[in-house]
Amino acid sequence: MKTQHTATLDADTRRRLVQAATDARQHAYVPYSHYPVGAAILTASGNIYDGCNVEIASYGATVCGERTAAFKAVSEGERDFLAVAVVTSNGATPCGICRQVLYEFGPQMHVIALDTEGNVQWEGPLDELLPHGFGPKKLAEGQEAAQE
Ligand code: ZN
Numbered sequence: 646m647k648t649q650h651t652a653t654l655d656a657d658t659r660r661r662l663v664q665a666a667t668d669a670r671q672h673a674y675v676p677y678s679h680y681p682v683g684a685a686i687l688t689a690s691g692n693i694y695d696g697c698n699v700e701i702a703s704y705g706a707t708v709c710g711e712r713t714a715a716f717k718a719v720s721e722g723e724r725d726f727l728a729v730a731v732v733t734s735n736g737a738t739p740c741g742i743c744r745q746v747l748y749e750f751g752p753q754m755h756v757i758a759l760d761t762e763g764n765v766q767w768e769g770p771l772d773e774l775l776p777h778g779f780g781p782k783k784l785a786e787g788q789e790a791a792q793e
Contacts, residue, residue, distance in 0.1 A: 654687070654727075654728055654755060658687065658691075659730075659757075661693060662685050662687050662693055662728060662729075662730045662757070663685070663730045663732070663757065663759060663763070665683075665685035665693050665695040665730070666683040666684050666685040666695060666710075666730040666731060666732040666759070667683055667732050667761075667763075668683065668695065669683035669684060669685060669695035669696055669697045669710065669714070669732075670682060670683025670697060670710070670732050670733075670761075671683070671697075672697045673697040673698050673699075673710065674697070674698070674699045674700055675698060675700050676700060677700045677702075677704070678698075678700060680698075680733065680734065681697065681698065681733070681734075682697060682698040682709060682710035682711070682731065682732070682733050683695065683696075683697055683710055683731070683732040683733075684696050684697070684709075684710035684711040684713070684714040684729060684730065684731045684732075684739075685714060685729065685730050686711075686714045686715060686718050686726050686728070686729045686747075687726070687727045687728040687729070688718055688723040688725055688726055688727060689723075689725035689726075689727055690723065690725075692718070692721075692723065694714045694715075694717045694718035694721070694723070695714055695717075696710045696711065696712070696713025696714030696715070696716075696717055697710045697713060698710040698713070699713065709739070709740060709742070709743050710731065711729060711731060711739045711740075711743035711746070711747060712742070712743050712746050714729070715743075715746050715747060715750065718750075719750065723750070724750055725750065725751065726747060726750040726751030726754045727751065727754055727755065728751075728754055728755040728756070728757065729747060729751075729754060729755075729756055729757070730757045730758075730759065731756070731757070731758050731759070732759050732760070732761060733758070733759075733760065733761070734760060734761055735760055735766070736758050736759050736760035736764065736765070736766025736767065737758060737766070738756065738758045738766075738767050738774055739756065739758075739774065741775075744771065744774050744775040744778075745775065745778070745779075747771055747775075748771060748772075748775050748778045748779075748780050749780055749781065751771060752771065752772060752778060752780055752782075753770065753771070753772070754770070754771045755768075755769070755770060755771070756768065756769060756770070756771050756774060
């Protein structure tokens with residue numbers, strides 16, 4: 646079990662996080678995929694930031710729910726993510742781009758992927774979804790090595 650990760654989430658916080666993701670999903674703008682996603686991120690300050698996916702007719706401009714939540718948090722001064730809940734029809738885990746963005750601010754964060762019935766389809770640490778991830782720490786190490 647991943648007790649070191651779940652320990653940061655008491656039952657009430659977990660319930661609020663999942664509810665925020667579920668509610669955010671209602672705002673998804675998905676005229677092309679018809680695949681609404683709701684996400685909610687818990688930060689070290691105890692705040693929860695939610696987000697939904699927003700699709701654009703020029704598809705490349707589309708943003709996922711997880712990144713919407715992440716950028717809302719960062720734009721409010723948050724830099725330390727503890728957990729994310731993601732709600733989709735089938736409980737899918739975050740896509741590769743979102744894994745990378747989440748890793749930037751929470752390489753140890755806890756991920757909960759739920760379906761719309763509230764069933765957990767996947768749960769665990771982000772580094773299981775993005776093993777050997779590249780983040781700020783690796784970049785700094787590489788820069789130091791280059792200066793030697
Ligand atoms: Zn994504």
